[in-house]
Amino acid sequence: MDLRRSWRDWLGDVGVTAAAVLLGLLMLQASREDLPQGEDISVAWDVTVGAATWTVLLLWRRRYPVAVMLVMAFAQLTASTVLGTAAVALFSVAMLRPWRTSLYLGVLNMAVIVAEFWVAPLSGPDFREGLIVFGLMYAMLVSTGMLVRSRRMLIASLKERARVAESEQRLRVEEARLLERERIAREMHDVLAHRISLLAVHAGALEFRPDAPTDQREAAGIIRRSAYEAMEDLREVIGVLRDGAGTAGAGDADPSPGPERPQPTLKDVAALVEESRLAGAHVTLDDRVPDPAAVPARVGRHAYRIVQEGLTNARKHAPGAHVRVWLDVPDGTALAIEILNPLPPGPPPNPLPGAGAGLVGLGERVHTLGGTLEHGRTDDGRFRLRAHLPLPT
Numbered sequence: 001m002d003l004r005r006s007w008r009d010w011l012g013d014v015g016v017t018a019a020a021v022l023l024g025l026l027m028l029q030a031s032r033e034d035l036p037q038g039e040d041i042s043v044a045w046d047v048t049v050g051a052a053t054w055t056v057l058l059l060w061r062r063r064y065p066v067a068v069m070l071v072m073a074f075a076q077l078t079a080s081t082v083l084g085t086a087a088v089a090l091f092s093v094a095m096l097r098p099w100r101t102s103l104y105l106g107v108l109n110m111a112v113i114v115a116e117f118w119v120a121p122l123s124g125p126d127f128r129e130g131l132i133v134f135g136l137m138y139a140m141l142v143s144t145g146m147l148v149r150s151r152r153m154l155i156a157s158l159k160e161r162a163r164v165a166e167s168e169q170r171l172r173v174e175e176a177r178l179l180e181r182e183r184i185a186r187e188m189h190d191v192l193a194h195r196i197s198l199l200a201v202h203a204g205a206l207e208f209r210p211d212a213p214t215d216q217r218e219a220a221g222i223i224r225r226s227a228y229e230a231m232e233d234l235r236e237v238i239g240v241l242r243d244g245a246g247t248a249g250a251g252d253a254d255p256s257p258g259p260e261r262p263q264p265t266l267k268d269v270a271a272l273v274e275e276s277r278l279a280g281a282h283v284t285l286d287d288r289v290p291d292p293a294a295v296p297a298r299v300g301r302h303a304y305r306i307v308q309e310g311l312t313n314a315r316k317h318a319p320g321a322h323v324r325v326w327l328d329v330p331d332g333t334a335l336a337i338e339i340l341n342p343l344p345p346g347p348p349p350n351p352l353p354g355a356g357a358g359l360v361g362l363g364e365r366v367h368t369l370g371g372t373l374e375h376g377r378t379d380d381g382r383f384r385l386r387a388h389l390p391l392p393t
Contacts, residue, residue, distance in 0.1 A: 094145025
């Protein structure tokens with residue numbers, strides 16, 4: 001017995017059971033009218049047996065339709081009301097099981113009816129009429145049940161086809177998205193690799209030019225090394241866009257991707273700040289972390305990217321301003337990062353291009369660690385970028 005049915009299933013079971021009750025009472029009335037003069041049926045016994053079969057039909061006809069039908073086929077020899085229950089049980093079998101099972105049980109039930117009518121005191125015409133009526137009723141119930149079953153199977157098939165079509169559509173969309181990502185990756189590599197390689201070549205020529213001033217040669221060296229690192233970063237980004245596929249520009253000797261570059265940690269922030277100083281920026285690093293090596297690599301990598309983005313924003317929006325980078329572990333449970341720089345009174349001359357998505361990316365980085373990120377203008381006219389990255393206990 002399965003009581004955890006949906007309200008639709010319960011409503012259908014109650015409706016089928018009500019039909020069995022109505023048909024059983026009609027059978028009882030017809031049986032009483034067909035009895036010879038002076039004989040009668042015990043209505044109380046007949047209804048009691050019928051009520052028991054109606055309960056069985058209500059509770060178990062959906063889970064055990066064949067077993068319920070077999071019980072009703074022989075129980076109808078004991079009470080007239082069970083004739084209606086057996087007919088509805090046969091309809092349930094036709095609706096819930098294959099047609100062969102319904103055919104076999106229909107033949108069995110009809111054989112029981114023939115035996116019951118054979119021993120009953122019926123005249124020849126009444127016997128033949130009864131068999132025709134029950135035969136037509138069983139044929140109609142089996143046909144109706146098979147029709148309902150076919151309709152349900154058709155609806156389930158259509159739903160499955162719709163689900164498969166939807167899945168195929170999602171796969172086609174995903175394939176188109178991957179192809180578009182690969183196309184973008186190729187275009188990014190072709191365009192950016194060409195321009196960055198030209199920048200590196202010109203910077204290298206200036207760096208090794210003997211008559212160039214020393215400061216210009218140092219600046220050219222910084223540009224050449226930055227261009228090389230940008231090429232390496234570009235390779236990593238392209239590899240992500242192309243699902244790890246290697247990229248190679250024109251003139252590369254080996255198109256296969258090399259080993260994965262080591263990721264930056266918190267100890268590399270000092271080198272990042274020194275690199276910005278060599279490029280002409282005024283940066284002060286206030287590192288109060290007692291043991292940077294003890295900071296987990298994942299947290300240190302994100303901290304490095306936050307400082308990198310903060311320095312980049314300062315160069316873009318406040319060129320020449322003094323930038324203060326502050327690192328600390330105030331309570332031992334989180335790494336605090338603060339980047340502070342004054343804002344210029346107006347728009348910077350020759351502003352660098354940018355997509356404006358750097359802070360959004362930082363927010364996603366911090367969110368993955370469960371930290372917080374704050375940024376905005378302060379009351380004294382400075383821009384502050386502050387992040388708190390939780391440390392594992």
